[in-house]
Amino acid sequence: MSFLEVKDLKIHFPTDDGLVKSVDGLTFDLERGKTLGIVGESGSGKSVTSLGILGLHKGGRAHLSGEIWLDGEELIGASAEHVRGLRGKKMAMIFQDPLSSMHPYYTVGQQIIEAYRIHNDVSKQVARKHAIDMLGRVGIPEPARRVDSYPHEFSGGMRQRAMIAMALSCDPELLIADEPTTALDVTVQAQILDLMVDLQREFNSALIIITHDLGVVAELSDDILVMYAGKCIEYGPADSIFYRPEHPYTWGLLGSMPRLDREPTERLLPIKGSPPSLINVPPGCAFHPRCPYAERTQGKANTEVPALAETEGGHLVRCHMSRDERRGLWENEIKPVLETQ
Amino acid sequence: MSEPNYASEPLLSVQDMEKHFPVTKGLLKRQVGAVKAVDGISFDVFKGETLGLVGESGCGKSTTGRLVTRLLEPTAGKVVFEGQDITHMSQGRLRPLRRDMQMIFQDPYSSLNPRHTVGAIVGAPFRIQGVQTENGVKKAVQDILSLVGLNPEHYNRYPHEFSGGQRQRIGIARTLALKPKLIIADEPVSALDVSIQAQVVNLLEDLQNELDLTYVVIAHDLSVVRHISDRVAVMYLGKIVEIADRKRLYSSPMHPYTNALLSAVPVPDPKARKGRERIRLVGDVPSPLNPPPACRFHTRCWKAQEICKTVEPPLGEVASGHRVACHFPENAVETPAAAAAEQS
Amino acid sequence: MLTYIIRRLIGALAMLMVVSMVTFGIFFVVPQWAGATPEALASRYVGRAATPETVHLVAERLGFYDPVVVQYGRFVKGVFTGAEYDYGAGVEQCPAPCFGYSFISGQPVWPDLVDRMPVTFSLAIGAAILWVLGGVAIGVLSALRRGSFFDRLSMGTALAGVSLPIFFTGMVSLVIFSYGLGWTPPGGAYTPLAENPALWAYDLLLPWITLAFLFAATYARLTRAGMLETMGEDYIRTARAKGLREREVIVKHGLRAALTPILTLFGIDFGLLIGGAVLTETTYTLPGLGQYAILAIRNQDLPQVMGVVLVAALFVVVASLIVDLLYAVVDPRVRLS
Amino acid sequence: MTAPLDVPGSAAEAQPESVLAGAGKDIQGRSLTRIAWMRLRRDKVALGGGVIVVLLILVAIFSGPIISVFGHDPLEFHQEAIDQSTLLPQGSFGNMGSEYLLGVEPVNGRDIFSRIVAGAWISLLIGFLATLVSVVIGTVLGVVAGYFGGWVDQVIGRIMDVFLAFPLLVFAIALAGVVPDKGFGLEGNGLRIAMLIFIIGFFSWPSIGRIVRGQTLSLREREFVDAARSLGARHGYILFREVLPNLLAPILVYATLLIPTNILFEASLSFLGVGINPPTPTWGGMLSEAVRFYTLPHFVLFPGLAIFITVLAFNLFGDGLRDAFDPRAH
Amino acid sequence: GGGGTPQQPAQSASGGGAQPAFNAALTGVYNPSTKKGGTIKAAHSSDWDSLDPADTYYGYSFNFGRLYWRTLTTYKTGPGPDGNQVVPDLAEGLGQPSPDGKTWTYKIRSGLKFEDGTPITAKDVAYAVARSYDKETFPHGPSYLNELLAWPKDFKGVYKTPDVDYKSAVEATDDTTVVFHLVKPFSSMDYIVQLPMTAPVPKDKDTGAKYREHVISSGPYKFETNEAGKRFTLVRNDQWDPATDPNRPALPDKWEVQLNVNADDLDNQLMSGSIQLDIPGTGMQPAALGKVLPDPALKARTDNPTIARLWYVSVIPDTKPLDNIECRKAVMWAADRVANQTAYGGPVAGGEIATNVMPPAVVGQEKFDLYQTPENKGDVEKAKQALAACGQPNGFETTMTFRADRPREKALAEAMQQALSKAGIKLTLKGFPASSYFSDYAGNVDYVKKNGIGLATHGWGSDWPDGYGFMQAIVDSRTIRPAGNYNLSVKNAEVDKLVDQAAAELDATARAKLWVDVDKKVMEDASILPVVWAKSLLMRGQGVTNLAYNEGQQMYDYVLLGAE
Numbered sequence A: 001m002s003f004l005e006v007k008d009l010k011i012h013f014p015t016d017d018g019l020v021k022s023v024d025g026l027t028f029d030l031e032r033g034k035t036l037g038i039v040g041e042s043g044s045g046k047s048v049t050s051l052g053i054l055g056l057h058k059g060g061r062a063h064l065s066g067e068i069w070l071d072g073e074e075l076i077g078a079s080a081e082h083v084r085g086l087r088g089k090k091m092a093m094i095f096q097d098p099l100s101s102m103h104p105y106y107t108v109g110q111q112i113i114e115a116y117r118i119h120n121d122v123s124k125q126v127a128r129k130h131a132i133d134m135l136g137r138v139g140i141p142e143p144a145r146r147v148d149s150y151p152h153e154f155s156g157g158m159r160q161r162a163m164i165a166m167a168l169s170c171d172p173e174l175l176i177a178d179e180p181t182t183a184l185d186v187t188v189q190a191q192i193l194d195l196m197v198d199l200q201r202e203f204n205s206a207l208i209i210i211t212h213d214l215g216v217v218a219e220l221s222d223d224i225l226v227m228y229a230g231k232c233i234e235y236g237p238a239d240s241i242f243y244r245p246e247h248p249y250t251w252g253l254l255g256s257m258p259r260l261d262r263e264p265t266e267r268l269l270p271i272k273g274s275p276p277s278l279i280n281v282p283p284g285c286a287f288h289p290r291c292p293y294a295e296r297t298q299g300k301a302n303t304e305v306p307a308l309a310e311t312e313g314g315h316l317v318r319c320h321m322s323r324d325e326r327r328g329l330w331e332n333e334i335k336p337v338l339e340t341q
Numbered sequence B: 001m002s003e004p005n006y007a008s009e010p011l012l013s014v015q016d017m018e019k020h021f022p023v024t025k026g027l028l029k030r031q032v033g034a035v036k037a038v039d040g041i042s043f044d045v046f047k048g049e050t051l052g053l054v055g056e057s058g059c060g061k062s063t064t065g066r067l068v069t070r071l072l073e074p075t076a077g078k079v080v081f082e083g084q085d086i087t088h089m090s091q092g093r094l095r096p097l098r099r100d101m102q103m104i105f106q107d108p109y110s111s112l113n114p115r116h117t118v119g120a121i122v123g124a125p126f127r128i129q130g131v132q133t134e135n136g137v138k139k140a141v142q143d144i145l146s147l148v149g150l151n152p153e154h155y156n157r158y159p160h161e162f163s164g165g166q167r168q169r170i171g172i173a174r175t176l177a178l179k180p181k182l183i184i185a186d187e188p189v190s191a192l193d194v195s196i197q198a199q200v201v202n203l204l205e206d207l208q209n210e211l212d213l214t215y216v217v218i219a220h221d222l223s224v225v226r227h228i229s230d231r232v233a234v235m236y237l238g239k240i241v242e243i244a245d246r247k248r249l250y251s252s253p254m255h256p257y258t259n260a261l262l263s264a265v266p267v268p269d270p271k272a273r274k275g276r277e278r279i280r281l282v283g284d285v286p287s288p289l290n291p292p293p294a295c296r297f298h299t300r301c302w303k304a305q306e307i308c309k310t311v312e313p314p315l316g317e318v319a320s321g322h323r324v325a326c327h328f329p330e331n332a333v334e335t336p337a338a339a340a341a342e343q344s
Numbered sequence C: 001m002l003t004y005i006i007r008r009l010i011g012a013l014a015m016l017m018v019v020s021m022v023t024f025g026i027f028f029v030v031p032q033w034a035g036a037t038p039e040a041l042a043s044r045y046v047g048r049a050a051t052p053e054t055v056h057l058v059a060e061r062l063g064f065y066d067p068v069v070v071q072y073g074r075f076v077k078g079v080f081t082g083a084e085y086d087y088g089a090g091v092e093q094c095p096a097p098c099f100g101y102s103f104i105s106g107q108p109v110w111p112d113l114v115d116r117m118p119v120t121f122s123l124a125i126g127a128a129i130l131w132v133l134g135g136v137a138i139g140v141l142s143a144l145r146r147g148s149f150f151d152r153l154s155m156g157t158a159l160a161g162v163s164l165p166i167f168f169t170g171m172v173s174l175v176i177f178s179y180g181l182g183w184t185p186p187g188g189a190y191t192p193l194a195e196n197p198a199l200w201a202y203d204l205l206l207p208w209i210t211l212a213f214l215f216a217a218t219y220a221r222l223t224r225a226g227m228l229e230t231m232g233e234d235y236i237r238t239a240r241a242k243g244l245r246e247r248e249v250i251v252k253h254g255l256r257a258a259l260t261p262i263l264t265l266f267g268i269d270f271g272l273l274i275g276g277a278v279l280t281e282t283t284y285t286l287p288g289l290g291q292y293a294i295l296a297i298r299n300q301d302l303p304q305v306m307g308v309v310l311v312a313a314l315f316v317v318v319a320s321l322i323v324d325l326l327y328a329v330v331d332p333r334v335r336l337s
Numbered sequence D: 001m002t003a004p005l006d007v008p009g010s011a012a013e014a015q016p017e018s019v020l021a022g023a024g025k026d027i028q029g030r031s032l033t034r035i036a037w038m039r040l041r042r043d044k045v046a047l048g049g050g051v052i053v054v055l056l057i058l059v060a061i062f063s064g065p066i067i068s069v070f071g072h073d074p075l076e077f078h079q080e081a082i083d084q085s086t087l088l089p090q091g092s093f094g095n096m097g098s099e100y101l102l103g104v105e106p107v108n109g110r111d112i113f114s115r116i117v118a119g120a121w122i123s124l125l126i127g128f129l130a131t132l133v134s135v136v137i138g139t140v141l142g143v144v145a146g147y148f149g150g151w152v153d154q155v156i157g158r159i160m161d162v163f164l165a166f167p168l169l170v171f172a173i174a175l176a177g178v179v180p181d182k183g184f185g186l187e188g189n190g191l192r193i194a195m196l197i198f199i200i201g202f203f204s205w206p207s208i209g210r211i212v213r214g215q216t217l218s219l220r221e222r223e224f225v226d227a228a229r230s231l232g233a234r235h236g237y238i239l240f241r242e243v244l245p246n247l248l249a250p251i252l253v254y255a256t257l258l259i260p261t262n263i264l265f266e267a268s269l270s271f272l273g274v275g276i277n278p279p280t281p282t283w284g285g286m287l288s289e290a291v292r293f294y295t296l297p298h299f300v301l302f303p304g305l306a307i308f309i310t311v312l313a314f315n316l317f318g319d320g321l322r323d324a325f326d327p328r329a330h
Numbered sequence E: 001g002g003g004g005t006p007q008q009p010a011q012s013a014s015g016g017g018a019q020p021a022f023n024a025a026l027t028g029v030y031n032p033s034t035k036k037g038g039t040i041k042a043a044h045s046s047d048w049d050s051l052d053p054a055d056t057y058y059g060y061s062f063n064f065g066r067l068y069w070r071t072l073t074t075y076k077t078g079p080g081p082d083g084n085q086v087v088p089d090l091a092e093g094l095g096q097p098s099p100d101g102k103t104w105t106y107k108i109r110s111g112l113k114f115e116d117g118t119p120i121t122a123k124d125v126a127y128a129v130a131r132s133y134d135k136e137t138f139p140h141g142p143s144y145l146n147e148l149l150a151w152p153k154d155f156k157g158v159y160k161t162p163d164v165d166y167k168s169a170v171e172a173t174d175d176t177t178v179v180f181h182l183v184k185p186f187s188s189m190d191y192i193v194q195l196p197m198t199a200p201v202p203k204d205k206d207t208g209a210k211y212r213e214h215v216i217s218s219g220p221y222k223f224e225t226n227e228a229g230k231r232f233t234l235v236r237n238d239q240w241d242p243a244t245d246p247n248r249p250a251l252p253d254k255w256e257v258q259l260n261v262n263a264d265d266l267d268n269q270l271m272s273g274s275i276q277l278d279i280p281g282t283g284m285q286p287a288a289l290g291k292v293l294p295d296p297a298l299k300a301r302t303d304n305p306t307i308a309r310l311w312y313v314s315v316i317p318d319t320k321p322l323d324n325i326e327c328r329k330a331v332m333w334a335a336d337r338v339a340n341q342t343a344y345g346g347p348v349a350g351g352e353i354a355t356n357v358m359p360p361a362v363v364g365q366e367k368f369d370l371y372q373t374p375e376n377k378g379d380v381e382k383a384k385q386a387l388a389a390c391g392q393p394n395g396f397e398t399t400m401t402f403r404a405d406r407p408r409e410k411a412l413a414e415a416m417q418q419a420l421s422k423a424g425i426k427l428t429l430k431g432f433p434a435s436s437y438f439s440d441y442a443g444n445v446d447y448v449k450k451n452g453i454g455l456a457t458h459g460w461g462s463d464w465p466d467g468y469g470f471m472q473a474i475v476d477s478r479t480i481r482p483a484g485n486y487n488l489s490v491k492n493a494e495v496d497k498l499v500d501q502a503a504a505e506l507d508a509t510a511r512a513k514l515w516v517d518v519d520k521k522v523m524e525d526a527s528i529l530p531v532v533w534a535k536s537l538l539m540r541g542q543g544v545t546n547l548a549y550n551e552g553q554q555m556y557d558y559v560l561l562g563a564e
């Protein structure tokens, strides 16, 4: 059994407008020391998944089902109090927007100290030392002085480092980073990503990195999971996903991004239309309204939900088209357009 | 794509523009210093071209855009639009000129008034400027809506009913209403989803071709800027450190900061991370409150020498149309400072 | 900091000037619109069946024949430099701040005010503690159980507090708890804190509760709204992600942020109360500033009215200044902007 | 051309239809107000509050017929219902019964039910209009202070302080004598009501002013304000067309809170004898009279209850409104 | 007789006893006792105008003041009709008038001392009278002595003109003789000198307006503490010699007085026993009435005297169409006297329906009724006839004022409005603050004329129970001045003439007859609509002994009280 195993995770929210199926049957696993990248556009259920793993939906109105096994323990069925005890120590999270995710009225130090003392019965002095230590580890200059600063007195990069310091203060074995760099500059982003890789190596922790930037994922991940409308539509080893993507949505993502490593194209190749609603998820394949190949499935696309099927070693795709058809399209039509022009 | 006309008078000319925000401290509102958000920048924008403005967060890009559109009063310098000095023009006299100079805002969520219908938003320019239209405002608005790829039937809807991309289109429609000559786009796509971003970028390009627009596009995403711009200016801490046409800038960047920026962009190619050598900048962007003296990049620059701390490098032209403010530029054949440094 | 405070205090001074001028105007200009002569004004301050001579003498003594501006100037001068008071058998020096002598009792106003302040302050502080604790607790619980029966019930109870006038709730609770059950002392009981703290609290318990009942609703509503707002913030999620117990999340993180805006209101309310909890003090016969104010107004005793109005206004100003200063302490972000 | 994805072409190629295709279902023509209404409709308690408010207004409007069916002339004395030695209502519970639904007043035996019904319109009118006055003043000054900031904000802030610190009691008592019988085209109680509305409104604006100012401070940083400025809009346009509509929700919510407060304000003025001239009934006036007879529960209870129900109804409704307009509420 | 022993109320009481019964203290001493010691806790719902004997004008103040001052004469203590008589106090006997009635001589007792031990002489009395002349310093007190005595022309008071000798008005011819010189013959001088202005004041302790803060006692009690506006306490004055004082048993050791007590709460405390005496003695509040009257146990603790006070409505002839007597009569006819009585609190707490001006408690009063209506409920027919005679057959509109902070007056105004509307007279009601009611509004001639005030609620109590004491201030049109009037409506030359005649008449019976004539004239003039001759419902405090209602004081006799 892997360190983290998620099986058929469903997270639904009943709302006034109907049931929001934010996550609808997600399955993946992750070993210690490995990194999983989750990509997908806004609202595809990435954050909800990570909050679900941490048990942060409990007590709310969310309906959770499926299984989450962490280090041999099942979390969905576990008591809220038990999961709370695991949070911070066994699993921790870094949030997207460090400014709004840190309490504006407490100093950075206080917030790290608090996180540390929840799980470690130590004096304030000891915890403070530890906090300074952590701040130094994540590369904050003069940590002994900055520990008493308020979040708003930090620059964006420093805030995110402080968030990381807070998340890592109890050496968690699973670290989920939910868009850790989206709010940051490229140069700072690079620093943070480097830092996370270093730290992961140091602690040998399992890392989930959530983003919609394929570049970030490519830098870090061993495995990649592409989400669309609450479902996994492509999952597999990073190389396999990047060099032999098989789902039209993944193709779309690749086509939408102007790339510095290639010659500039005349035009970008966006995906038509807008992301789907999670209440009225399009029937059949959720991507079919935006999929240029939908008609190739002889109507199956709008009626039948395609299964997540393996195409090659550990590479799973959820598409009605046959494997050969997809490979053909990729090799003959998509890849040349993306690479040349 | 319409070709920019570099020979003629520039449409917009910015000369030595400065903007210092007073910084007050405590409740006494005592001024303790100034944020030199924009500290003496000059550039020209020619008709039909797209000038990209990149740089890290807080380097003064938005401030530049707001100075040009006179949403802020410059501390010093000059803004010339179509040959007219508008730097100190009163808001009243400026009003008619605003028809020709419009702005697209970064955030499609906050730049549209949530209480106004799409029709009211896109029709606002007509009402504010008192422009008469042939078939009434509604018709004009609906025409523009379809121009940016929205359904004219959305006239009576509210912004929150639209997705981010659609909202940004509404914002674009508003700027297009009065058929401006110059559009300043402040991070027009950075709030959008990857899949939508491309739609909007394409739209901007298409509109430029059709309507003969001139753009100043502000962004921090270097790949987007490369895609859309003819020329690119790189800003660092309130100064332009490098400006060149896109090809030169991306193929042979000269300023170390430009290099660092380019190398920091993550590339969606798992193999690249192994081979690629990334310039790892240390430290954060210094505060614009106390910018480092002389060359502002010297605190983070791996090539910095003594001279960088004392003498400010001018934004000198090192090749045709390629200016850089550095004593020791990369990819350079020869620069005076570098030569001097070698000799010493 | 100091300059800021000084500047605010100068502003406050200007504000007090305005308040005093208007009060003065109301006393002299408004009756004149209605056709009152100096004698008419003076005849308020004489016994019944006083002769015209008496009225004339009194009008002269009180300076009513001077133009209003002169009278106002005299008042202001008295406040800053003190004044002389002729009590018939001699002249007394009334040191600054001299708010003059009561038109009716001839008592100097300022010592009265100083004398009565502790009573009002005692009343205000105890009530404030009760209503803040009560209101905030109800507000937090209502927010956490939004829409529940408890939410509605507590709001209903709290609102009953605002819809019943205090002169009624006060009287009824006296009848029940003092005269019926004998749990609390009768009206008029007041022991200074310095004399006997236990008795002080015992005597004021009922007024505190009544007054708190009136205010708790507002605070409960504000807290509820604030909690609903802050509990949706990202930093609450962060706190949970750290593994913090829910109670700590609510109190240390949610409430901490929600309370800040309540501070503003509290400062103003408290300032207003120190200026005089008029109806409470009248109902319970507490010899504080509020009782003084209502008596002064009823008797149209201008020096007393001016004194109590200015002291009350001063408290409002000082309270709003303290709140602003405190805000900067409580919310570290304020300092920068 | 078999280009798989979006085909390069003209702008029209980014067709409206395809853009909306995926979104067509969930993006229905629902404005914020519509959504708020939908939410409100589902919020039974808030809706109940709203229904009570409407009922109260109906009672105020149709007080005449209601009284003629269920009660007696609100001014008429009913000495026969009074015990002449104690002057208290005969029988138990203040002579409540089919004759006098809510009993009678002591001393003169007036029908409490009729007086509450007849008093509704003044109390509600004062509640509404005084609120309107303070909302208008508070909003305008609050918006101006928040939008322009600087010394304008300072000055308005101090003015608010003055109004907060100002002894309204002094003002009210002094004014009692100078109110003319005629003026502004009004007479007698009409003029008095108008004056009360003005005074109450005029003195309760600072609170709403503060709220509006705070909201405006954050609104003016929103980009749509800059957008309007970059289009050349004047301050007036920005203030009233761009900023103000966004203040509607907080103003609305606050106004519902202010209405009952103002009704009680009239009560305390009546208590001081500077309210509406007798014998015209108002809830506040009845309450202040009833306080002298606190031993008669029914006398104080019913006007108190009328105010309480109004307060409760408006607050429940106000709560519902806020929740309905709160985008994060769901 | 001088130097007698203190009166023993327990013995002199007739029909008194400790059995609680309604009106038990009206005719006898209730709960008689001679026990000394203890404390009486008293309370007042508002405050004294002044504790200075020269500067006070309230009945309760005159009554209560006798605990710390002594005047030349005083009302006979104890219950019953005797209470209206004046008896000597400081003086050995009543005043000796000169034959022309213009000089009155009083001899004071020997052995009298102030609280500091200095002897009280006639000089101190004369000085006290002279100092009370200064109305600038003592604006509250009555000014009878200012008007009656032959003050020197250049006399402006003892403070402003300390050198002017005032012996032309009042003099101490020796240590025990005080002589008053009057400007005109005056018969009721013994009543006048029971006013506190004759309470002795030591000149060297006189601090003018500040004397009130510490009045030097000449009576059995002296001030221990005095917190203005809040409370004061009296303790025994050991310099007071009971042998010199036949009137005061001085039983309690201490008096505690609390001021500005919430009126409703005061009643509750009186009922529950935490307060024993309600100082103003004007009766209980409506809320308490509702509790007391239906409850026999509580009612048995009350007394219900009629007092020399008239509640009435001034019908102001300055305002059209009330300048026409017929219109005023229409008001008289239309008024519903029962409803008016009810508004004032009904027969028990309010008073007896008044048919003429002078209350029965006034000596020599005669009851008559010029406007008799069936069951006292008003006569619309007669009112309409009067209206027709007045030329207003369809009625008219006018304004009625009342004191807004007096609920009974408001109720009266409402009752009047109801009753008059039946005859077609439409009233607009307007309330004003009591403190400026007479100065700025109803008693302000300009205001009344400008605002067309036709009716005004009013009330008057006598300073002493004879015709002059009751009537003069409210019916003599020559007292009318621009503002601060108490005579709001009686402007009749014939009335004035009769007043002069009555004041000068030395024969008591003839004098009383003349005042009745005044009364009749006023009623004919229809400018006063009498409402009730007031009654008050007084509650006897728990633990208080020797409670007796005194006619002269119009309340319990405070100097008799003792504590159990």
Ligand SMILES: Nc1ncnc2c1ncn2[C@@H]1O[C@H](COP(=O)(O)OP(=O)(O)OP(=O)(O)O)[C@@H](O)[C@H]1O
Pocket: A013, A015, A020, A021, A022, A040, A041, A042, A043, A044, A045, A046, A047, A048, A049, A212, A278, D330
């Ligand atoms: N508490 C909730 N109640 C109802 N719907 C919710 C709730 N939380 C999340 N959702 C919905 O679930 C969907 C998935 O949200 P999620 O935050 O996981 O997206 P995401 O992939 O993280 O997007 P982003 O890139 O914008 O962060 C969204 O449509 C969101 O509106």
Ligand SMILES: Nc1ncnc2c1ncn2[C@@H]1O[C@H](COP(=O)(O)OP(=O)(O)OP(=O)(O)O)[C@@H](O)[C@H]1O
Pocket: B021, B022, B035, B036, B037, B055, B056, B057, B058, B059, B060, B061, B062, B063, B064, B220, B288
């Ligand atoms: N009104 C203001 N008052 C004070 N400082 C300001 C103000 N506006 C901007 N600044 C400061 O000026 C500097 C430049 O800001 P600007 O918004 O132009 O940066 P930017 O390059 O647009 O950054 P971003 O990429 O985050 O939008 C920043 O340090 C900012 O804090």
Ligand SMILES: [Mg+2]
Pocket: A046, A047, A048, A178, A179
């Ligand atoms: Mg997310």
Ligand SMILES: [Mg+2]
Pocket: B061, B062, B063, B186
């Ligand atoms: Mg910007």
